[in-house]
Amino acid sequence: xxxxxxxxxxxxxxxxxxxxxxxxxxxxxxxxxxxxxxxxxxxxxxxxxxxxxxxxxxxxxxxxxxxxxxxxxxxxxxxxxxxxxxxxxxxxxxxxxxxxxxxxxxxxxxxxxxxxxxxxxxxxxxxxxxxxxxxxxxxxxxxxxxxxxxxxxxxxxxxxxxxxxxxxxxxxxxxxxxxxxxxxxxxxxxxxxxxxxxxxxxxxxxxxxxxxxxxxxxxxxxxxxxxxxxxxxxxxxxxxxxxxxxxxxxxxxxxxxxxxxxxxxxxxxxxxxxxxxxxxxxxxxxxxxxxxxxxxxxxxxxxxxxxxxxxxxxxxxxxxxxxxxxxxxxxxxxxxxxxxxxxxxxxxxxxxxxxxxxxxxxxxxxxxxxxxxxxxxxxxxxxxxxxxxxxxxxxxxxxxxxxxxxxxxxxxxxxxxxxxxxxxxxxxxxxxxxxxxxxxxxxxxxxxxxxxxxxxxxxxxxxxxxxxxxxxxxxxxxxxxxxxxxxxxxxxxxxxxxxxxxxxxxxxxxxxxxxxxxxxxxxxxxxxxxxxxxxxxxxxxxxxxxxxxxxxxxxxxxxxxxxxxxxxxxxxxxxxxxxxxxxxxxxxxxxxxxxxxxxxxxxxxxxxxxxxxxxxxxxxxxxxxxxxxxxxxxxxxxxxxxxxx
Amino acid sequence: xxxxxxxxxxxxxxxxxxxxxxxxxxxxxxxxxxxxxxxxxxxxxxxxxxxxxxxxxxxxxxxxxxxxxxxxxxxxxxxxxxxxxxxxxxxxxxxxxxxxxxxxxxxxxxxxxxxxxxxxxxxxxxxxxxxxxxxxxxxxxxxxxxxxxxxxxxxxxx
Numbered sequence: 001x002x003x004x005x006x007x008x009x010x011x012x013x014x015x016x017x018x019x020x021x022x023x024x025x026x027x028x029x030x031x032x033x034x035x036x037x038x039x040x041x042x043x044x045x046x047x048x049x050x051x052x053x054x055x056x057x058x059x060x061x062x063x064x065x066x067x068x069x070x071x072x073x074x075x076x077x078x079x080x081x082x083x084x085x086x087x088x089x090x091x092x093x094x095x096x097x098x099x100x101x102x103x104x105x106x107x108x109x110x111x112x113x114x115x116x117x118x119x120x121x122x123x124x125x126x127x128x129x130x131x132x133x134x135x136x137x138x139x140x141x142x143x144x145x146x147x148x149x150x151x152x153x154x155x156x157x158x159x160x161x162x163x164x165x166x167x168x169x170x171x172x173x174x175x176x177x178x179x180x181x182x183x184x185x186x187x188x189x190x191x192x193x194x195x196x197x198x199x200x201x202x203x204x205x206x207x208x209x210x211x212x213x214x215x216x217x218x219x220x221x222x223x224x225x226x227x228x229x230x231x232x233x234x235x236x237x238x239x240x241x242x243x244x245x246x247x248x249x250x251x252x253x254x255x256x257x258x259x260x261x262x263x264x265x266x267x268x269x270x271x272x273x274x275x276x277x278x279x280x281x282x283x284x285x286x287x288x289x290x291x292x293x294x295x296x297x298x299x300x301x302x303x304x305x306x307x308x309x310x311x312x313x314x315x316x317x318x319x320x321x322x323x324x325x326x327x328x329x330x331x332x333x334x335x336x337x338x339x340x341x342x343x344x345x346x347x348x349x350x351x352x353x354x355x356x357x358x359x360x361x362x363x364x365x366x367x368x369x370x371x372x373x374x375x376x377x378x379x380x381x382x383x384x385x386x387x388x389x390x391x392x393x394x395x396x397x398x399x400x401x402x403x404x405x406x407x408x409x410x411x412x413x414x415x416x417x418x419x420x421x422x423x424x425x426x427x428x429x430x431x432x433x434x435x436x437x438x439x440x441x442x443x444x445x446x447x448x449x450x451x452x453x454x455x456x457x458x459x460x461x462x463x464x465x466x467x468x469x470x471x472x473x474x475x476x477x478x479x480x481x482x483x484x485x486x487x488x489x490x491x492x493x494x495x496x497x498x499x500x501x502x503x504x505x506x507x508x509x510x511x512x513x514x515x516x517x518x519x520x521x522x523x524x525x526x527x528x529x530x531x532x533x534x535x536x537x538x539x540x541x542x543x544x545x546x547x548x549x550x551x552x553x554x555x556x557x558x559x560x561x562x563x564x565x566x567x568x569x570x571x572x573x574x575x576x577x578x579x580x581x582x583x584x585x586x587x588x589x590x591x592x593x594x595x596x597x598x599x600x601x602x603x604x605x606x607x608x609x610x611x612x613x614x615x616x617x618x619x620x621x622x623x624x625x626x627x628x629x630x631x632x633x634x635x636x637x638x639x640x641x642x643x644x645x
Numbered sequence: 646x647x648x649x650x651x652x653x654x655x656x657x658x659x660x661x662x663x664x665x666x667x668x669x670x671x672x673x674x675x676x677x678x679x680x681x682x683x684x685x686x687x688x689x690x691x692x693x694x695x696x697x698x699x700x701x702x703x704x705x706x707x708x709x710x711x712x713x714x715x716x717x718x719x720x721x722x723x724x725x726x727x728x729x730x731x732x733x734x735x736x737x738x739x740x741x742x743x744x745x746x747x748x749x750x751x752x753x754x755x756x757x758x759x760x761x762x763x764x765x766x767x768x769x770x771x772x773x774x775x776x777x778x779x780x781x782x783x784x785x786x787x788x789x790x791x792x793x794x795x796x797x798x799x800x801x802x803x
């Protein structure tokens with residue numbers, strides 16, 4: 001009964017979306033305010049009904065109603081309670097319902113928030129959002145109905161992929177979806193802005209919080225996904241340049257560019273057309289990401305269901321939205337003047353450079369991700385493009401960007417003097433030189449890429465902190481400085497964990513020990529343990545440094561009951577300076593155990609940096625509100641990262 | 646360093662954007678040539694043997710009864726088959742969770758010398774029980790009458 005109610009609520013929500021898209025379109029055209037005003041209650045109704053549908057599906061999962069086909073295929077009564085709830089979106093249909101839910105709630109949010117650009121503009125935004133939601137409702141109801149019944153109901157479900165039975169599942173997908181959907185709001189603002197011809201500083205001011213919020217959530221979501229893959233997969237890496245990761249990275253790159261260019265529109269009323277294009281691109285890339293991930297083109301833990309009909313449906317939907325938005329853009333771009341001018345040396349041109357570099361990265365990632373698929377679709381060879389391609393192309397561009405990010409915030413708008421730069425950037429330059437020298441001499445780093453990485457991190461960190469030290473800081477500029485500092489911290493973590501890592505691969509018996517640099521790891525014992533729906537063998541590695549026990553690592557090899565599947569659980573111990581990471585191989589029956597051990601210096605900084613970035617993005621939501629005036633010198637002492645590795 | 650006129654500035658910006666995209670395309674094209682790894686099934690190797698040292702992805706099924714471990718306890722040898730041809734593989738490292746005899750696998754690596762075994766640097770098995778790498782599924786479909794064709798389909802059904 002409850003699943004039917006959920007199904008019905010989903011239809012009602014779709015009807016509300018239809019009303020939300022049609023009524024304001026006609027109302028605005030015929031200038032009937034009563035009709036266009038319907039968009040607001042329709043958006044609220046859409047949010048309510050979608051929430052009801054989502055609650056119904058959650059209920060089916062929680063009570064393990066296996067007469068719902070989706071629950072039977074993806075759940076199991078022995079699953080721990082938390083995964084009964086998070087399992088709702090650990091499958092194709094449920095995750096789409098979550099997407100639609102976030103989208104409907106965002107629509108309701110737009111409807112009840114104050115309409116700073118007037119009711120007409122709000123009605124237009126809501127109608128665009130309604131059209132976008134409508135497509136996703138159609139996809140859900142016609143091609144991915146989460147409430148389909150399975151009669152007769154099986155007595156037990158097939159269970160959830162053990163890799164997904166993790167706390168990460170509770171946070172990673174919702175954060176990503178909030179990010180994607182936030183970009184859909186920016187998309188709706190852009191399309192409405194073009195249709196209503198209101199693109200300018202006021203429009204930018206109204207759009208920017210959505211972009212900043214979406215960007216912050218995407219940053220968090222991607223960082224969490226990276227951390228999850230790092231500890232769960234047991235491969236020792238934190239980014240694999242997997243197409244699924246790229247699918248989330250591309251909208252993030254576009255959103256990063258958008259966040260910077262929309263600031264130019266807001267402050268200087270320049271770069272309007274370019275900003276609109278970015279807003280369209282950011283959401284288009286979100287949709288493309290969903291398409292790549294869900295169409296079954298890929299081998300991935302994210303590719304839940306392989307059904308060509310769904311891929312086709314998504315492709316048509318994507319083509320309609322992107323094509324429609326670009327058509328409007330083609331007509332509107334002529335009307336939307338680019339805005340005011342600026343000189344070659346100015347904050348604006350530095351932001352243009354930032355945007356161009358981000359675009360180059362985006363292009364390179366796009367080619368690397370799509371080319372293999374396109375080649376194969378065209379009947380060509382099956383190739384794969386992996387980390388060598390991406391590292392070789394993207395690392396140099398990121399280094400150039402890090403350099404520019406140190407300089408750009410010091411430039412003035414419109415036309416900038418350059419005399420003050422040398423003095424202001426001296427500390428950063430000194431720090432960079434120092435970092436390179438320390439890495440070279442104390443840590444014996446060779447590789448030019450790694451040395452430049454240390455230099456870039458120190459340069460950007462000091463340059464960003466010196467902005468924080470300035471008087472008269474607004475939340476906006478503090479947010480920017482923190483986000484840039486976050487980039488520096490992440491670069492430091494990525495460089496150090498790559499260049500200075502130690503690795504050992506051994507087969508050992510209980511009582512054996514290995515020496516890895518200053519660490520000596522002894523295999524104390526290996527014993528069976530049991531969890532709620534798994535059994536495992538757990539090794540105990542006693543790690544000593546200079547005779548003192550510093551950590552006990554407990555890597556496991558787990559065997560899940562339903563579905564019957566093995567997973568590797570890494571055993572980790574960490575400090576600020578780095579992390580010991582161990583993986584246990586499967587037993588080979590000879591009494592020997594394979595152990596893979598790493599020391600990864602500063603690896604956690606990668607995610608701390610991302611956290612700082614996201615925090616900076618959220619601070620910037622506050623806009624031009626004056627932050628607490630810092631007294632000179634005080635805040636420098638709280639420098640959150642070590643300057644040299 | 647005069648401020649350019651509106652029209653000029655707009656053209657310049659558009660020009661820069663085009664240049665940026667062109668640069669991205671050129672970088673991507675060169676990098677792709679250097680780094681793209683081709684997927685090959687064992688029977689493809691007989692037709693066009695790759696150079697020693699050329700990285701590619703070898704995919705197929707792990708032949709039943711072929712998995713063995715060498716004396717140091719770390720090096721694994723097995724045979725990848727597509728039911729038409731076999732290729733011996735050696736791999737040093739931990740084995741992915743879903744690596745099994747009779748199951749699909751993709752090994753990334755190269756031949757150390759002509760005639761020697763394929764040395765894998767990375768093994769990819771399936772991500773979950775319901776799934777099989779699409780490359781492997783396609784390679785097997787090319788071999789007519791193989792039972793994997795049907796079991797791959799049924800293994801996925803809900």
